[in-house]
Amino acid sequence: MARGMAGKGFGMPGEVPGWVNYALLPLLNLLAAFVLSGLVILVIGENPLDVLALMVTEAVGYPEAIGYTLYYTTSYIFTGLAVAVAFHCGLFNIGGEGQAYMGGLGAGLVGLAMTGWPWPVVAVAAVLVSALFGAAWAWIPGWLQARRGSHIVITTIMFNFIAASIMTYLLVDVLIKPGQQSPETREFDPGTWLPSMDRALGWIGIEVAPSPLNLSFAWALACCALFYLFLWRTRWGYEIRTVGQNERAAVYAGISPSRNIVLAMLISGALAGFVGVNEILGVQHRLLLNFTGGVGFVGIAVALMGRNHPLGIILAALLFGMLAQGGGQVSFEYPTVNRELVMVIQGLVILFAGALENLFKPQVEALFRRPPKKNEGTRNEGRA
Amino acid sequence: MTKRILAVLANSVLALSMATGAAVLAAPAQxxxxxxxxxxxxxxxxxxxxxxxxxxxxxxxxxxxxxxxxxxxxxxxxxxxxxxxxxxxxxxxxxxxxxxxxxxxxxxxxxxxxxxxxxxxxxxxxxxxxxxxxxxKEHEGSYLVGMLAAMASKTGKVGFVGGMDIPLIRNFLTGYEQGVKHVKADGEVITNMTGTTPAAWNDPTRGAELAKSQFGRGADIVFAAAGATGLGVLQAAVDSGKLGIGVDSNQNWVHPGHILTSMVKRVxxxxxxxxxxxxxxxxxxxxxxxGLKEEGVGYALDENNRKLVTPDMEKAVEEAKQQIIAGQLQVKPYQP
CATH class of the missing domain: 3.40.50.2300 (Response regulator)
Incomplete structure (x- = not known):
């Protein structure tokens, strides 16, 4: 795994030790975001340290909070991986939101149709169908990009709206449980629900507080491992990365860019579709509108911050999970810290982690680079 | 220097842990x-x-x-x-x-x-x-504002801008349509929904565009049942010299003299x-x-729209209101 982290062709090659790029710089960016958020909180008249302490307590301070944090993390891992696999092929998939929405439709149809089946069968079916629905939704923009040159950013973001329209139509006119106001389907049969973590751990005698965290968290971690093996240990992964780095070189090497663009988008859509398993089969147990709530867009920040590597994505997803859970809870104790302000803090983290990624880079790298008169141009990995 | 940094760090850690303790203690103290x-x-x-x-x-x-x-x-x-x-x-x-x-x-x-x-x-x-x-019973309140709209309209065409296309908003629409038809059997209701995501409740720009297109098609009154999107609808009505109808809260004060009435829901x-x-x-x-009987819904009449609602209009609406309360006039709700 270390080779993947620090290897050439992944991140910036050069004379600076790998940990500077993968640990120190993200931490500095995060710190800068928090300092700026602290100033904002100070301006509205609260003590930033108190608010931060409460945020951390509410995110990881007690078992239920940890459950919620990891539940948010699960969805962010799925969408983070989805964005990352497209990034590796040089594509910017903004359609995670719509692909996750369609994946949820797949999982929901499985939940509605498979009443009476044991949950492991339903879970496997839901994973397959949600992957299929998500992949199908990403396939069209992928195909249009590969064969017709339609820009993927435009098509995927448009497909988010088409997905929303389809879901609104289906839930308002077709799948709605008759006689209720709320556009939702009936609840699935409890036997088909994906077991929550407290239930699953209860079987082996471990007691944890109830929370929405469910077995899809384990599937998310498995996806991270599969993601790594696929991209860095298989021929297909190599081809995708080659296309992403240089399409012309890929053609010279006998690799078809269009085939790999479609393949990367299929995998990307399938990964985003798994959000539906977590949300619909694991938590809500019914199909409803807007269950995605922006996870597709958070996935972009997660992938950026995690440097498109599974380990980084897990850490970044964890951070955003903590922000989602802890940030949401802060407004209970501090009425002045309302939801808009929590969004400001999350926005600052995204700004520093994503857009201003290179803000501290020249200075910090200069600090860790060896003096040029000695060993100029050689790598100094010994320092790490 | 290092010592000072360490001292600052220690202080902030202390503050953090104290704040944490305080937050945990404060919770059950209520x-x-x-x-x-x-x-x-x-x-x-x-x-x-x-x-x-x-x-x-x-x-x-x-x-x-x-x-x-x-x-x-x-x-x-x-x-x-x-x-x-x-x-x-x-x-x-x-x-x-x-x-x-x-x-x-x-x-x-x-x-x-x-x-x-x-x-x-x-x-x-x-x-x-x-x-x-x-x-x-949103349909009952919407029925009355639909009547007012039809009576105030010169073209016989009135507009409706909804937020998201969900059963609740269709209930507003169906009552509104019945009210319009009650006054003018050949009256036309031009309907638009703003969107399919929750952003539809908060998109005044889009609301204004939809209202303008409805004015372009001949409507001269528009009913906005779209949350904050409705503010754009009402603004467009003012800009085009037409009339708007507010929703949920009494919104007559938003543009005095340009809002025919508001369908109030006494949340x-x-x-x-x-x-x-x-x-x-x-x-x-x-x-x-x-519903109307329990005064849970209704139409708003105050000094801001007094001049827009003529005594004849008020009389007709009050009559219909009494008939609905007495059960002589049936307003059908939307059935999902």
Whole structure:
């Protein structure tokens, strides 16, 4: 795994030790975001340290909070991986939101149709169908990009709206449980629900507080491992990365860019579709509108911050999970810290982690680079 | 230098841990005998000048009259609903007003976990021993504003801009259409929904565009049932010299003289009553459907739109209102 982290062709090659790029710089960016958020909180008249302490307590301070944090993390891992696999092929998939929405439709149809089946069968079916629905939704923009040159950013973001329209139509006119106001389907049969973590751990005698965290968290971690093996240990992964780095070189090497663009988008859509398993089969147990709530867009920040590597994505997803859970809870104790302000803090983290990624880079790298008169141009990995 | 940095670090760690301790200690310190009302707003946010703001006004009125502060939370994503409700109950809220039909599943679950906490659910039906649920006959109020629109219209065409295309908004629409047809059998209602995502409740620009296109097709009155999007609709009506109709809260004051009326839904009264009765002990569980008869819905008439509503119009609407209350005139609701 270390080779993947620090290897050439992944991140910036050069004379600076790998940990500077993968640990120190993200931490500095995060710190800068928090300092700026602290100033904002100070301006509205609260003590930033108190608010931060409460945020951390509410995110990881007690078992239920940890459950919620990891539940948010699960969805962010799925969408983070989805964005990352497209990034590796040089594509910017903004359609995670719509692909996750369609994946949820797949999982929901499985939940509605498979009443009476044991949950492991339903879970496997839901994973397959949600992957299929998500992949199908990403396939069209992928195909249009590969064969017709339609820009993927435009098509995927448009497909988010088409997905929303389809879901609104289906839930308002077709799948709605008759006689209720709320556009939702009936609840699935409890036997088909994906077991929550407290239930699953209860079987082996471990007691944890109830929370929405469910077995899809384990599937998310498995996806991270599969993601790594696929991209860095298989021929297909190599081809995708080659296309992403240089399409012309890929053609010279006998690799078809269009085939790999479609393949990367299929995998990307399938990964985003798994959000539906977590949300619909694991938590809500019914199909409803807007269950995605922006996870597709958070996935972009997660992938950026995690440097498109599974380990980084897990850490970044964890951070955003903590922000989602802890940030949401802060407004209970501090009425002045309302939801808009929590969004400001999350926005600052995204700004520093994503857009201003290179803000501290020249200075910090200069600090860790060896003096040029000695060993100029050689790598100094010994320092790490 | 290093020492100083270390000292600063140690200080902040100390402050952090103390703050953490304080936060943990403070939570159960809220006495159980104390009366603590709470409101959980829906995704529109409490300042949408419409549905959620009506609930906010009700809670504020209670606070002003009794001096009792209330806890509040604004939902930002689907999974927060249950968590917010449970947090309120756990932190000792005596009565929780859940605003919006999207809260139904969360209230259903959490009210069973906390049988001693009272819940008030607005806009959906739920029958549990500690839940009071209230739905409104939006179609009755919309019927009256539909009549007013048809009578005030010179072209015989009126517009409707909804937020998201959901059953609740279709209920507004169906009542509105029946009211228009009651006055002018050949009257036409031009309908548009703003969008398919929750952003549709908060898109004034889009609302204004839709209203302008409806004016272009001949409508001269437009009814906005679209949360904050409606503000754009009303603005477009002012800019084009046409008339708008507000929703949920009385919005006549937003553009005096340019808003024909508002279809008011007394969410504020419901929230206030919920807190008030819970405080004085007369709170009852069960489901209530409130319409014109119970004054849960209605049309707004005040000094801002007095000149727009002629005595003839007022007379016709009042007549219809009495007939609906007496059951002589049936307004059909939307059936999903």
């Amino acid at each position: 006495g159980a005998d104390e009366f603590v009302p709470a409101v959980v707003f829906d995704q529109g946010g409490k300042f949408d000048k419409s549905f959620n703001e009506a609930a906010y006004n009700g809670a504020e009125r209670f606070k002003k009259e009794t001096g009792i502060a209330y806890r509040e939370f604004e939902i930002t994503n689907e999974s927060q609903r249950e968590q917010a409700m449970r947090n309120m109950a756990r932190r000792g809220a005596s009565v929780i007003a859940a605003v919006g039909f999207s809260q139904t599943a969360a209230v259903d679950k959490v009210s069973r976990e906390f049988p001693n906490t009272k819940f008030c659910l607005i806009d959906d039906k739920l029958e549990l021993p500690n839940v009071q649920s209230v739905t409104f 504020d009264v419901t929230v206030y009553d919920c807190m008030k009765t819970a405080k004085d002990g007369s709170w009852k569980a069960g489901h209530r459907v409130v």
